[in-house]
Amino acid sequence: GNSVTQMEGPVTLSEEAFLTINCTYTATGYPSLFWYVQYPGEGLQLLLKATKADDKGSNKGFEATYRKETTSFHLEKGSVQVSDSAVYFCALSDSTSYGKLTFGQGTILTVHP
Amino acid sequence: DAGITQSPRHKVTETGTPVTLRCHQTENHRYMYWYRQDPGHGLRLIHYSYGVKDTDKGEVSDGYSVSRSKTEDFLLTLESATSSQTSVYFCASGQGYNEKLFFGSGTQLSVL
Numbered sequence: 001g002n003s004v005t006q007m008e009g010p011v012t013l014s015e016e017a018f019l020t021i022n023c024t025y026t027a028t029g030y031p032s033l034f035w036y037v038q039y040p041g042e043g044l045q046l047l048l049k050a051t052k053a054d055d056k057g058s059n060k061g062f063e064a065t066y067r068k069e070t071t072s073f074h075l076e077k078g079s080v081q082v083s084d085s086a087v088y089f090c091a092l093s094d095s096t097s098y099g100k101l102t103f104g105q106g107t108i109l110t111v112h113p
Numbered sequence: 114d115a116g117i118t119q120s121p122r123h124k125v126t127e128t129g130t131p132v133t134l135r136c137h138q139t140e141n142h143r144y145m146y147w148y149r150q151d152p153g154h155g156l157r158l159i160h161y162s163y164g165v166k167d168t169d170k171g172e173v174s175d176g177y178s179v180s181r182s183k184t185e186d187f188l189l190t191l192e193s194a195t196s197s198q199t200s201v202y203f204c205a206s207g208q209g210y211n212e213k214l215f216f217g218s219g220t221q222l223s224v225l
Binding site: 004032042043044093094098105106 | 144146148153154155156157158161163169171203205207208209210211212213214216217218219
């Protein structure tokens with residue numbers, strides 16, 4: 001079955017530091033890959049997505065590249081802000097799954113001034 | 114953003130009682146989902162629906178049932194609540210593969 005593995009957290013950074021959150025996946029076929037973000041007390045919202053190999057998703061300074069050869073979709077941001085503090089989830093859906101998402105366990109990011 | 118609301122936002126109940134959580138979406142999305150969120154597990158799928166009256170089980174469906182009588186409404190029922198079902202429950206809706214899901218704000222359920 002499908003599975004997503006994210007790097008262990010929590011991650012604590014100073015403002016303007018570089019961020020990487022690793023994500024690897026196992027899936028049948030050609031999944032679409034997503035990063036969702038959850039701010040305190042809220043539901044999840046889409047941060048970015050990529051639907052085929054070598055695609056790069058980007059939004060709000062965050063980027064992730066769909067690497068089929070390494071089955072990875074690592075999230076990066078060059079300079080984090082305090083407002084980026086949240087929980088980040090990597091997820092996938094495949095063409096047989098009725099749009100269902102399989103999530104990683106989530107990574108808590110805290111950014112200090 | 115998409116209109117998707119959950120009710121109630123918070124609920125405390127006793128072991129053995131039935132509980133129903135409600136999800137309502139105004140985007141005419143075909144697919145709807147119930148997830149639970151627990152520390153260390155991310156979000157896990159309980160049940161999903163791919164159309165009115167069409168539902169199927171997710172990975173953690175034991176002790177839960179669902180119903181979808183209208184496109185916009187998706188109900189989750191805990192038939193006899195247990196302490197292991199204390200969790201945050203999220204409803205989501207979407208248009209399918211490759212498309213993003215829209216999430217509600219969650220229901221914090223405590224079973225005492």
